[in-house]
Amino acid sequence: MRGSSEMQGARCSAVRLLLLSCCVCAAAGYPFRTPLDLDVTPRITVLSSGLQGCRRFQSSAVNYSTMLLEADSERLYVGARGAVFALNASDISASSALTIEWEASPEQKRQCLLKGKDNKTECFNHIRFLQRFNSTHLYMCGTNAFRPLCAYIDEEKFVMSSQPEEGRDKCPYGPTTGYTALIIDQQMYTASQYEFRSFPDIRRNSPPPTLKTEDAPTRWLNEADFVGSALVRESLGSSTGDDDKIYFFFTETSQEQTTTYSHSRVARVARVCKGDRGGRLTLQKRWTSFLKARLTCSLPEYDFHFNMLRSMFVMPGHTPQDTLFYGIFGLEWKNVKASAVCRFSLTEVQEAFQGPYMENQDSSSKWKEYTGKIPDPRPGTCVTDTLRARGINVSTSLPDDVLDFVRRHPLMSQQVQPSDRRPLLFRRTTDYTHMAVRMIQGLDGQTYHVLYMGTDEGWLHKAVEVEGQLHIIEELQVFEDQQPVDNVLISAEQMSVYLGSSSGVVQLPLSNCHRYASCYDCIFARDPHCAWNGAQCVDIMALEDRSTLIQDIQHGNRGCENTQDDVVLRSRTVRVGDDVLLQCELSSNLATPLWTLDDSELQGYGLNSGFRTGTDGLLIIEARQDQSGLYTCYAVENNIKVAIVSYNITIRLDLPPPPPVEPTEDYYSHFATLLPPTERPSSERPLPPPPAPLLPHSELLTPRNMEAVYLSLITILGGLCVVLTVVLVYVGFCLRVGNRGKYSLRAAAAAYPSSKRNNKNKKQHRNSSHMELKTISSHCNGNGVCNGVSKHQNGGIQDGGFLQIVPGEGHTSPNKEPPPPAPPLPPTPQHHSPECDFPSGLSATLPSVLRRMNGNSYVLLRQSDSENTPSHSYSFAEELNRILEKRKHTQLLPRPDESSV
Ligand SMILES: *[C@@H]1O[C@H](CO)[C@@H](O)[C@H](O)[C@H]1NC(C)=O
Ligand SMILES: *[C@@H]1O[C@H](CO)[C@@H](O)[C@H](O)[C@H]1NC(C)=O
Ligand SMILES: *[C@@H]1O[C@H](CO)[C@@H](O)[C@H](O)[C@H]1NC(C)=O
Ligand SMILES: *[C@@H]1O[C@H](CO)[C@@H](O)[C@H](O)[C@H]1NC(C)=O
Ligand SMILES: *[C@@H]1O[C@H](CO)[C@@H](O)[C@H](O)[C@H]1NC(C)=O
Numbered sequence: 001m002r003g004s005s006e007m008q009g010a011r012c013s014a015v016r017l018l019l020l021s022c023c024v025c026a027a028a029g030y031p032f033r034t035p036l037d038l039d040v041t042p043r044i045t046v047l048s049s050g051l052q053g054c055r056r057f058q059s060s061a062v063n064y065s066t067m068l069l070e071a072d073s074e075r076l077y078v079g080a081r082g083a084v085f086a087l088n089a090s091d092i093s094a095s096s097a098l099t100i101e102w103e104a105s106p107e108q109k110r111q112c113l114l115k116g117k118d119n120k121t122e123c124f125n126h127i128r129f130l131q132r133f134n135s136t137h138l139y140m141c142g143t144n145a146f147r148p149l150c151a152y153i154d155e156e157k158f159v160m161s162s163q164p165e166e167g168r169d170k171c172p173y174g175p176t177t178g179y180t181a182l183i184i185d186q187q188m189y190t191a192s193q194y195e196f197r198s199f200p201d202i203r204r205n206s207p208p209p210t211l212k213t214e215d216a217p218t219r220w221l222n223e224a225d226f227v228g229s230a231l232v233r234e235s236l237g238s239s240t241g242d243d244d245k246i247y248f249f250f251t252e253t254s255q256e257q258t259t260t261y262s263h264s265r266v267a268r269v270a271r272v273c274k275g276d277r278g279g280r281l282t283l284q285k286r287w288t289s290f291l292k293a294r295l296t297c298s299l300p301e302y303d304f305h306f307n308m309l310r311s312m313f314v315m316p317g318h319t320p321q322d323t324l325f326y327g328i329f330g331l332e333w334k335n336v337k338a339s340a341v342c343r344f345s346l347t348e349v350q351e352a353f354q355g356p357y358m359e360n361q362d363s364s365s366k367w368k369e370y371t372g373k374i375p376d377p378r379p380g381t382c383v384t385d386t387l388r389a390r391g392i393n394v395s396t397s398l399p400d401d402v403l404d405f406v407r408r409h410p411l412m413s414q415q416v417q418p419s420d421r422r423p424l425l426f427r428r429t430t431d432y433t434h435m436a437v438r439m440i441q442g443l444d445g446q447t448y449h450v451l452y453m454g455t456d457e458g459w460l461h462k463a464v465e466v467e468g469q470l471h472i473i474e475e476l477q478v479f480e481d482q483q484p485v486d487n488v489l490i491s492a493e494q495m496s497v498y499l500g501s502s503s504g505v506v507q508l509p510l511s512n513c514h515r516y517a518s519c520y521d522c523i524f525a526r527d528p529h530c531a532w533n534g535a536q537c538v539d540i541m542a543l544e545d546r547s548t549l550i551q552d553i554q555h556g557n558r559g560c561e562n563t564q565d566d567v568v569l570r571s572r573t574v575r576v577g578d579d580v581l582l583q584c585e586l587s588s589n590l591a592t593p594l595w596t597l598d599d600s601e602l603q604g605y606g607l608n609s610g611f612r613t614g615t616d617g618l619l620i621i622e623a624r625q626d627q628s629g630l631y632t633c634y635a636v637e638n639n640i641k642v643a644i645v646s647y648n649i650t651i652r653l654d655l656p657p658p659p660p661v662e663p664t665e666d667y668y669s670h671f672a673t674l675l676p677p678t679e680r681p682s683s684e685r686p687l688p689p690p691p692a693p694l695l696p697h698s699e700l701l702t703p704r705n706m707e708a709v710y711l712s713l714i715t716i717l718g719g720l721c722v723v724l725t726v727v728l729v730y731v732g733f734c735l736r737v738g739n740r741g742k743y744s745l746r747a748a749a750a751a752y753p754s755s756k757r758n759n760k761n762k763k764q765h766r767n768s769s770h771m772e773l774k775t776i777s778s779h780c781n782g783n784g785v786c787n788g789v790s791k792h793q794n795g796g797i798q799d800g801g802f803l804q805i806v807p808g809e810g811h812t813s814p815n816k817e818p819p820p821p822a823p824p825l826p827p828t829p830q831h832h833s834p835e836c837d838f839p840s841g842l843s844a845t846l847p848s849v850l851r852r853m854n855g856n857s858y859v860l861l862r863q864s865d866s867e868n869t870p871s872h873s874y875s876f877a878e879e880l881n882r883i884l885e886k887r888k889h890t891q892l893l894p895r896p897d898e899s900s901v
């Protein structure tokens with residue numbers, strides 16, 4: 001019964017979600033908006049190849065899942081599979097790494113295999129615990145192929161200082177079992193479901209007596225999956241710390257069924273008193289202070305309940321009372337990617353533990369608030385001076401009725417609400433795994449929280465909180481191969497953030513202000529570490545005199561009014577009837593392009609206007625003479641227009657066809673950004689003979705036809721967009737879909753995870769390998785929704801941001817000059833160099849209609865920076881790339897007249 005009602009609840013939520021999504025989709029078009037605008041787009045995207053100041057540590061070991069870095073420490077300790085490392089915290093890639101090898105014995109591995117465990121993942125010694133024991137020693141525990149062991153490490157020599165000891169009560173058996181542990185005053189607190197069949201348990205292992213949680217008559221923990229724990233020194237004015245508590249964070253199966261929710265898993269916080277010694281008769285060797293409460297993180301108006309707690313970052317405040325808990329939550333549906341970040345204050349948590357208890361009446365599964373008399377002293381409180389004054393010196397002298405009440409009432413009735421009663425952030429398409437937060441004072445004197453959040457795909461999102469909302473400053477691809485970030489640590493001393501994953505450890509600077517090329521770029525970024533000094537974006541930490549710096553974290557748009565950025569001006573002369581693409585790439589994912597012609601805004605880039613805007617530029621279709629003039633591209637962000645590039649376009653009727661071009665170095669350098677590096681002629685390589693159209697050319701195509709083909713291409717792409725939207729909405733309940741209109745190709749690629757990231761644009765990498773498709777899209781009318789392609793780094797437009805495309809060659813039109821012969825480009829390489837590896841034979845899988853677009857679609861080819869395109873990716877976008885790659889050889893006109901840059 002209970003199960004089916006749960007199922008029904010889940011199904012209802014799903015249906016509601018689906019309906020909601022569809023309504024929103026219908027209202028806003030494909031890139032539907034997010035509840036409360038919490039689904040924030042990272043402002044800039046940086047691929048791993050564009051990371052600056054990045055240091056990596058890798059070894060033959062894998063699974064760098066445990067990390068320890070103490071304040072002032074020069075060493076970063078890392079526990080991996082079968083080894084522990086001591087790295088130089090200021091440069092983890094330095095060769096000075098110290099290593100302790102600690103593998104499970106072959107015999108132990110054999111027994112592990114006999115137990116039916118996986119010898120590729122589980123039958124190893126995964127270091128699960130690594131913390132300081134005393135001033136000279138560390139303590140660590142490893143799974144030891146399903147027979148856990150623990151050992152001391154002599155810190156100075158970095159060697160194991162004793163024989164490993166039994167770890168069965170301190171360490172889980174497997175590498176993925178939920179686990180958290182702390183050493184406090186040489187006592188070890190652990191929480192896990194240690195062995196497969198055992199109940200989950202919160203323990204204090206030493207010194208004796210071992211305290212545990214209770215299983216009967218009321219089970220205190222239900223299939224709990226632990227993610228974190230922390231000591232909070234709450235004792236006020238006490239020298240003995242007798243009110244200090246240890247908090248545990250986990251997800252468990254809910255016992256209470258109420259009418260308002262029927263979720264089977266819930267996020268919890270539990271706590272015990274550090275001074276607990278257990279009871280004497282009742283609750284002997286059990287906690288007398290165990291209480292738990294629900295953590296809520298939801299958007300109730302949309303019926304989104306983030307019940308799965310993935311990780312918890314505990315941020316100490318100025319006083320223990322100011323402690324904050326930052327949790328990463330997910331939905332229960334496993335196939336749905338979504339994350340929410342909720343922040344809880346210690347005060348809220350304490351209030352729940354001060355409030356009413358829940359009661360399980362007559363052992364049915366019905367839980368409700370307990371309204372009867374509560375025994376005195378209040379059950380679950382720590383033994384402090386107040387109790388001692390009443391003659392209760394330790395928990396063993398607590399009265400039986402109090403202990404019996406504690407045993408039966410572990411759950412509090414009040415739920416812990418996050419600050420502002422809603423998530424700080426909600427993101428579809430991203431699964432955050434771990435995070436770390438630091439406080440930093442901005443130039444406005446305010447304290448800002450900067451969040452560093454790792455994802456399940458090896459990315460790092462850095463965000464700043466402004467008035468309860470997160471602004472994601474940047475997303476960085478830290479690990480090129482998709483893999484979850486297992487650990488995030490921040491060191492203020494080293495000004496670094498460290499990330500551990502299965503393949504290695506990465507150290508990144510906390511900020512990279514030089515990435516922002518202009519005053520507005522610096523201001524829009526809203527990174528509290530960065531400010532504009534009049535000439536460049538600088539790290540404020542490095543500066544003594546901050547009086548002249550410009551920063552605006554609050555609004556991200558003030559202070560640059562008087563700064564002048566140079567705008568690149570290019571001049572071009574083209575012939576009437578040509579199609580001209582004026583390239584303009586916006587570095588920010590949050591910016592939208594705006595074009596002006598002779599200072600008046602270009603209106604309505606509709607199908608008949610003769611213009612199209614896309615993510616990468618403006619297209620003038622069949623240019624007319626009256627379209628000559630000065631075109632300027634602006635990036636509009638935060639309601640501010642910033643000019644990026646201007647083109648002085650002269651459109652002439654009488655332009656002679658370009659003379660047959662002698663290919664020159666100059667000619668090729670103009671197309672340098674359009675050609676894979678290996679295709680650039682080198683002095684040793686003689687130029688190949690001129691034009692050999694590489695694609696079969698249909699004689700049946702007339703200009704009219706071509707136009708029709710072009711229109712149908714747009715229609716097809718638009719249709720694909722819609723179809724994919726529907727499919728994605730259906731499959732992922734809208735949650736997998738990109739939060740901004742990442743345009744149909746992006747969406748298409750999202751369905752092919754292997755190519756997902758490759759498709760994300762970028763020009764950080766010049767000597768890279770594969771061609772990137774950018775398409776002018778008619779259904780993205782500059783309202784930002786299709787601005788899905790992000791970029792950045794080199795700041796500004798690369799030379800040659802201009803491409804002229806003519807309708808299918810070989811066709812004359814009465815009012816046009818015949819198109820010039822195709823330029824003599826080198827043939828497509830027959831074999832692929834490692835640098836330029838296009839998978840072969842893919843075009844055969846393309847629908848024929850796409851192949852026929854040869855000759856009249858509007859595309860700009862550009863190198864992307866992914867270094868090794870997987871040759872097995874069969875994404876739609878990449879297939880198109882291939883087609884276009886070929887098409888290029890028949891399409892490109894030689895260098896147009898260029899008089900100034
Ligand atoms: C350990 O690393 C391997 C290889 O990188 C990976 O497949 C596996 O999922 C990792 N295991 C854990 C528990 O992280
Ligand atoms: C760590 O690296 C820094 C800079 O590379 C160096 O100055 C320092 O001496 C190193 N420390 C140790 C303990 O090797
Ligand atoms: C795992 O065990 C199987 C036999 O069950 C064996 O064939 C295989 O080689 C083992 N793999 C490793 C990595 O030890
Ligand atoms: C720290 O603990 C280790 C292991 O128990 C012990 O050998 C060592 O003497 C201790 N160090 C201090 C300073 O107490
Ligand atoms: C509690 O401790 C005080 C002194 O610390 C002692 O005088 C008193 O007898 C103790 N009471 C009990 C019940 O143990």
Ligand SMILES: *[C@@H]1O[C@H](CO)[C@@H](O)[C@H](O)[C@H]1NC(C)=O
Pocket residue numbers: 571630648649650
């Ligand atoms: C644009 O070019 C034309 C001729 O090529 C020139 O007369 C005009 O002054 C230029 N305009 C600007 C703003 O540079």
